[in-house]
Amino acid sequence: MNSLSGKNTEIHRFFHILEGCFVASHKHYGETLHGHNFRCRVKVSLNRPVFSRNCFRQVIQGLDYQHLNRIPFFRETTPSTEHIAGFIAEKMDSLGCEVLEVEVFETDGFSGGVKQCGS
Ligand SMILES: [Zn+2]
16 A cells, blocks of 8 residues: 555645657847757646647647747747746646646756646
């Protein structure tokens, strides 16, 4: 019997992690135009794993080979890692996924993210 069985499930919350990459350019915070091989990590609830994976793939593909500043969402919100994470969370939510957390990496050592309040 593992520690997540029985009454302990009441204090633990299960989740899945989805990971993917996209190539995109952006210009933000006074930097010159540049690109990254962005890496994205999304934590979703256990509901409908195949559906969540398909939604994630769809959202990531929509960002691949794009200049992020041209996406309407980023006309008034700078396309920084945390705001890209917010965009991905919002897109996945709108498709019907229960997103708990999104983290976007520009490089191996730098990321920004967003999480659902209370998760
Ligand atoms: Zn950058």
